[in-house]
Amino acid sequence: MNDCNLKAKNIKPSKRLSLYGTLFCLGMTIFIPSLGMSIVHVVLPTLVSELETTLSNANWVVISYLFSITSLVLVGGVLGDRFGRKRLILISLGIFIFASVFAALSSNIWTLIGVRMAQGIGAAFLLSQSFALAGTALPKNKTGEAMGLLGTMAATGTALGPVVGGLIVEWFNWSFIFWAMLPLSVVSYYFCHVFLPEDNKEKAESKRLDLISTVLLCTSLFCFTLLISSSASLSSQTSTGLLGVFALCLSLFINRQKDNEDALIRLNLFRNMYRNTLLVASFLVDATAMATLVVGPFYLTYVTNLSPANVGLVMAIGPFVGALSGYPAGRIVDYCGSAKALIFGLCQVGVGVLCYASLPLFFGVYGYIVALFIMTPGRQLFHAANSTYVINSVTNSEKGQASGLLNLSRNLGLMTGASIGGALFALFLGTEVVSSVTLEQLNTAYASTFSIVFCLLMFSIFGILYTNRRP
Incomplete structure (x- = not known):
């Protein structure tokens, strides 16, 4: 007990x-x-x-x-x-x-x-x-x-x-x-x-339940999900069409929520700018985590020359560290408060990203593992504090909507990180054929990708500090 x-x-x-x-x-x-x-x-x-x-x-x-x-x-x-x-x-x-x-x-x-x-x-x-x-x-x-x-x-x-x-x-x-x-x-x-x-x-x-609002919301999210996850394989016409349907359905959905007794989402949930910033930060943190899962295997395979089995073993360290650090992170939030804990967790994620960008260049796979041990507990601490604040900041009748928004921000972050992380890495490489580039190009592309990710996380930290006021 x-x-x-x-x-x-x-x-x-x-x-x-x-x-x-x-x-x-x-x-x-x-x-x-x-x-x-x-x-x-x-x-x-x-x-x-x-x-x-x-x-x-x-x-x-x-x-x-x-x-x-x-x-x-x-x-x-x-x-x-x-x-x-x-x-x-x-x-x-x-x-x-x-x-x-x-x-x-x-x-x-x-x-x-x-x-x-x-x-x-x-x-x-x-x-x-x-x-x-x-x-x-x-x-x-x-x-x-x-x-x-x-x-x-x-x-x-x-x-x-x-x-x-x-x-x-x-x-x-x-x-x-x-x-x-x-x-x-x-x-x-x-x-x-x-x-x-x-x-x-x-x-x-x-x-x-407002069925029309439900259909509009699901259609817009489906189009956005398809656009993010399959953008590389879609034609420009298809991508433009999906983007248009997404924008149209989303605008119709938002308009329908105004002055609607059966509104699917209460728009006043978005009047709290601090809470909005936390949802954006949640999106970016999980996009960062997914970017490491997408880019990391290429670096471990082509730079450190690990076998596929060993790459999988190294990549499995992250989830196991997350499993061990999740519950202690929650205890820290209850002890220190969500406001302090989420800033500390986000800063720890930022330090972890800097370690991803630099330590493997000097220490190889050991530097990569050290970065995992720094970033993963920070991510768990941030999410525990972030979720605690968001859920406690709304009424009981709005907790389901807040829970849905938290999960949505994280899922969209994971999907965006998978797409954008790989795209950034390929952009800095100058080609999608990884086996054809030099070791120096791989190191530069790897470090540049995570430098961009670090800048986005700093944007989140400044946004949280700026909007950190009583709603």
């Missing part, structure tokens, strides 16, 4: 069990979606051969899941506010369970892609309630601790996915990666049904 900083003698067994049950439910809202994302990557080569498809088609098994999450995570937050968090979590787990069954039974790639999109819907709604649940189901002085737990569970799910998936593919059929997620999902459903607080039925029944 030390983890919750509570004295066992002052807590009745039923209350202690309820607390642990709630913490388990909280962790599963982010662990299951994270595991569902990372466990599939290692099976893609197997899908190409066993389902007789192409690599580009197989990649859509990952992309379709991510599309659903990005397009619906904000809508899920609103649904939780309107119709009840417990109800939505149970529905989400039900969708995830049934989608996992049909994914395991899929006999062709397009069926699997469609089912993965449905699985992503369940994951999106689960993620949308994670931060909101931390802000409502637990005492307010434990919010930072809860956010740290979420960071630990997200990193653990991300780290375990490739390991578990690789073992399953080696010993069993690829479909067992989906069967393997069923027991945990079913147990989570039971715990959520038993331990989560009941929803306010009268409040839920008094709300209705």
